[in-house]
Amino acid sequence: MPLPPAFSWYQSRLWGGRVLALVGLLALGGVLWGLVQAYQSREEHTRHQIERELHTVNYLQTQSLLDWREQRLIDASTLADDSMFAQSASQWLQVPGATVLTLRIQERLRIFQERAKYTAVYLLDAQGRLWLTPHGDTNGRLPAPEMQALQEALAQAIVTVVEPRRDDFFAFPFLSVIVPLFEGTEPVGAVWLVSDVRTNLYTKLQTWPTPRETAESTLFSRHGDEVRALSPLRHDTNGKSVFQLSQMPPDDPVVQAMAGARGVLYGHDYRGRAVMAMASAVPDSPWIMVSKIDVAEAFADTQLREILALSLPVSLLLLLAGLVFAYVQRRAWRRERELKTQLQRNMRWLEGAQKAASVGYFAFDLDQKQFLMSSMANEIFGMSHTGVLSLQEWMSAIPEEDCQRVLTIHRDAMAQRTPLRTQYRIQRMDNQALRWVEVWGEYEVEVEQDRVARMIGTIQDITERKQSEQELTNYRTALEEKVRLDPMTQIPNRRALDEHVVLEWHRAMRNHTPLSLLMIDVDHFKAYNDHYGHVAGDECLRQVAAAIAACASRAGELAARYGGEEFSVLLPDTDVEQAQQSAERIRAAVEALAMEHADSSVAGCVTVSIGTTSIQPVFTPTPALDVCTEPDTVPQAAQTLFEQADAALYQAKQQGRNRVVAYASTVAQAD
Incomplete structure (x- = not known):
């Protein structure tokens, strides 16, 4: 028995709706899967960017450390090559009470200390006894590491360096440079150059090219089961500088670096927080540079930005699915009503976006010589919301000294029919305040008459940007002079x-x-x-x-x-x-x-x-x-x-x- 026509029509509509809904769900699922894949891909790209940033910062800071150390050696070599100073030092060490030689040597040491900015400078004899400083006589002997460096310097006739360390001899961490002095081929003594690494080395490790709250770079060295930090830890309020390897988490980047790992590392630092780190060895030294940043901070802005960026297409897809469903299930008048509502919402979003960015739009009719302005464009010019601005009113809003230049720019763009992009000053009509604006414009051409009929475009208030650029220029100029x-x-x-x-x-x-x-x-x-x-x-x-x-x-x-x-x-x-x-x-x-x-x-x-x-x-x-x-x-x-x-x-x-x-x-x- 055949089905009634009405029932057949209803059944076909039912099956058609189910198939359409299934196709829509599959399409939506495919899109969501694609968005998830896109998010993961962008997150991986961001991770690589942060790793490159860590690598670059670590490299630059290591290079800065090497340059600083190299400069110490250059200074020392200059002093070692000064034969006149070596001769004076030899004579003085033979007769320490010679007043003229004392003043000459002290003056040379003082000038060298001030120019090269050393914390302390000592004249030594070949046995490591301290005799003279730029400010007067002294006594004492070199610490053991420096004594060993002195013996090596005199035996090999080379400048030797004792890497930055802490010692009771000084109340601060310091780098020692031993400069051997020879009269002919005979060793006569040496000069001990001391640099306070807090003032001229730590600052090189504190520079980070981007504003990061948790970023830090630290120098470490291993001594048996101990790990020593030369530079202070940025977030350690206790001032601790010595750690036991056995008591540190095994995934701490410092522990991994001490085990021989190099490059980008992941783990938990001394605060127990998840971090990304870059570890590299400082050439010709026992130190390892570790630059790190909290994972939470590194990905916080990116995750929020990506979620917001992906939420828009997801919202649009859901809205599209809703519209398609409404088209199938509801009548034409309902669909029209929804579209009008959506259009009004988009217009409000557009208006809000323009206000947030201080951007308005306009259209200039060449025949009527008047501008049709949006509400935001009216607000930028400080005029009432009539929506219409005559050419004369527009010209009166431009300062007299700029008016001819601005007119020439617009006239040339219209004559050449090229897109317009220019910046100029205006005087608001309500309070005469000077403001900077940026104008983008395109031209509509009447094909039949081959002429420009209308210009449409946007206008944006860029006063704050101009002020920032000027302040930056002034700052750079002042810094160059300083x-x-x-x-x-x-x-x-x-x-x-x-x-x-x-x-x-x-x-x-x-x-x-x-x-x-x-x-x-x-x-x-x-x-x-x-x-x-x-x-x-x-x-x-x-x-x-x-x-x-x-x-x-x-x-x-x-x-x-x-x-x-x-x-x-x-x-x-x-x-x-x-x-x-x-x-x-x-x-x-x-x-x-x-x-x-x-x-x-x-x-x-x-x-x-x-x-x-x-x-x-x-x-x-x-x-x-x-x-x-x-x-x-x-x-x-x-x-x-x-x-x-x-x-x-x-x-x-x-x-x-x-x-x-x-x-x-x-x-x-x-x-």
Whole structure:
């Protein structure tokens, strides 16, 4: 018996709905599976990014540590190659009470300590006894590790390093550099250079390129069952630096690193928190660098961002499934009603997004010469919400000095029919406040008449961004000026002088002009400091620096603090005679300050000794004092300026101080 037509229609609708629902569920499941796979893939990508960040930070900090250590060795090698100092030290060690040698050695040690920024400097004999510091006599013996390094340095005639460690000799962790001194081939003693690693090494480990609350880098070394941390642990409030391997979790990255693991590690740190870490060995040392960050912090922002990003397509898919189901089950008027509701919701979302981003949209009709503005665009211009802005009103909102430039930009874009992107200032119509806006625009072309009929686009208030960019520019400029200025005397420092010497050396080679340098030393400044105190000594240096800078006022001339009580003046386009005249003016200007100096053997006031030199930089060899150089070796050739001026300064001191001596005259005396 055949089924009634109505029942057959109902049954076909029922089966059709089930099949459609099943297909929809399968499609939804497939999409969800794809989204989960996409999330896992993006999470893995993020993990690789964080691992690369750890690797980069660890590498940079390790390299910074190596550079710092290498600089210590370079400083030590410079001192080891100073044969005059070694000869003076040998003579003094034979007769420790020699006053002249004592002052000369102390001055050399003090200048070296201040320039290289060592915490302590000691003169030793070959048996490891401490004899002299930059500030006076001392006694005692080297600690055992340093004594062993001294024996190795004297036996092999090389600079030796004792890695950073803690010892009762000092109240701080320190790095030791032993510089052997020889007179000929005979060892006479050594210099012990001590660096406080808290001030110049720890800071290199605290730098992290991104703002991370839990990120830290630490140096570790193994001593039997102990693990010692050279640098402080950032989150350890107890200040603990020694750990027992047997008492540490086996998955601690430090334990894994001590077992030989290198690269990216996962585990739990001394706080018991899950961390990602990068472990690498510091070359030529027993130290291992471990850089780590909490897993929770590393993935917190990423997980939230990915969940929000994936929730949008999931929501849209669910909404689409709901609309499809509504289309099948409900009548056409219900579907239309739902679509209208959805459209209104999207418009509210769009409006909210525009307000949050300070973005409005507009359309400009070229025939009517007026703008149709969104509510956010009206708010940016500070106008009532009429939605219409005439061309004249728009032009009046642009500052007069910018109006012509902005009109030209719009006119050229319309003539070339290219997308518009520009930034300019406007004056709000309600309070006349100046604001920066960024405009994006596209053009609609009437094909039949081949002309631009309308421009549509967006406008965004970017005032805060502009202010931030300007503040960043100002900060960078101020920082660049600060690093090239001596903080005490407020004149350029050694770094600024080195850069200026290279610049003027190239200019002198191009123009075939002489280049002169003055080396200036305040006479008996240590005696002044001891008699009047360091506060008065600092004020003395400031006044001397001001007097020197006032005398170096020509274009291109630069007065700088060379170090300690030494100053330098670079004189472009200046020959020997002119350099002598400039030096004499400076000497007289300092003497004219009439600053009392009771302990000076030269005069009753503060005086200076000045050594001068003048060089003609050229590209081909020339006789006399000219220096032959190529452009790529300018820094080495320019060093001749400092060597000659320093030699002339030494002669000025030997001849009684408070005088000017040129390098040419010192050569004549030597001959």
